[in-house]
Amino acid sequence: MLRIESLTARLGGFTLRVDELEAARGEYLVVLGPSGVGKTVLINVVAGFIAPEEGRVLIDGRDATRLPPEERGVALVPQDYGLFPHMSVYDNIAYGLRMRGLPRAEVDRRVRETAGLLGISHLLRRRPSTLSGGERQRAALARAIAVEPRLILLDEPLSALDPRLRASALELLRGLHSRLGFTALHVTHSLLEALLLADRIGYMEGGRLVYTGTPGDFLSTGYAAPYLEEARRLSQALSRLGAGP
């Protein structure tokens, strides 16, 4: 579904290198790495906003390296959700469907269906500025899912949520994925997100993709060590305070 081959992309002084990265149809790929490591650049290369200097991006078996973003069939959910502030939630979800020239009745049917799936049917007439963080995230996901994209690109989709909402949003993403079976490229700095969501994990360091594998295998690599160390400390601190597992 998504395949990246010997890619080099430059943005200002930053260089992104990915020798090989692949996500099969329906696979949930999480690329993990600390902030500033180039995860958003990777998303923008796949979406078509940054042209690579070398290498290829294949989407659905087709070489998309030179395709403009609107012809790639990917839906982007940026970190701050990117809801259009001058449109209602309904018009936000309908946007991609209208751009595809679907008839009005079909647009309406799919907007309502997707909103129902995400539990935001009661919010369709609201403006994004009146929504809570969790509602915004659902609206942004609905907008991306409504167009039935080949690939959904999720840029730190949970990092703007407080911990309480993050847990339910994780469940929401898992549920949506198992129900709809879309292919996803999700970038994050959270190991928890990666472990709970990913079929496959990629790890980035200093602008390079240095590892890909299953979540289980990832945990036995050195890259996982700092995350596990932090988790161990958290667990120690919790048990010291009598709140541990």
Place this chain on the structure above:
Amino acid sequence: MSRLRGAEPFLVAAAALGSAAVLFIFVPLAALFLLLDPGALAEVASRQPYAPEVAAAFATTFTASGLSTALVAAAGVPLGYLLARRDFAGKALVESLVDIPLMLPHVVAGIMLLVAYGRRGLLPLGIEDTFWGVVAVMAFVSAPIMVDTAKAGFASVDESLERVARSLGATPGRAFLTVTLPLASRSILAGAILSWARALSEVGALLIVAYYPKTVNILVLEYFNAYGLRFAVALAAPLAALAIALFAALRVVVRGAKD
């Protein structure tokens, strides 16, 4: 914000100086309307020989400033977009160049337009004493305002919104029309109002490039010299009222943008 407290000398001093500034601006405004003689107003509005030339001057002023604003918006909005969104060679130079008319003395701007587009100019378009000369002067002095406000408006639209629109299937043009332009529209409208007000207020460059066809500003100057203050006020007050109305419209637009 905190309410002024009597005991703070700094705030008292600031309030005193501030009040002086407010009064300095308010008194001339009040004086203009207080001194307005209804008789003189009726005379310039309806009697020969004034009425026809006053009507013509208002018509010239409105059509020329309206055209100038439309032209400046048509070229300035795309330029503002490019300056806000793209990096290109010589961008800083373009930005400085566009703002130069703001810094120029108006008479100098008039001379420059004359040597550029006058009959014997570099590009001999013969703008002297023509309607298009008036439009050219107004456009020259108001273009920087339009470009700068449009640029600020576009810059305030989060680029990730355009990216989302593109990824959802919008071409660059449709993303611009459905997302970027609506979100920048208040800035563009504010820029157009400010440009219009600037076009209406120009006189220095007009004296040099296009005394004819006469605009209201030129006529105010003429009436002041030929018939005295009473007639100058009768012409100036309606113009001031118009400018204030424009300003009120601008406030409404800008306040709406904050909501």
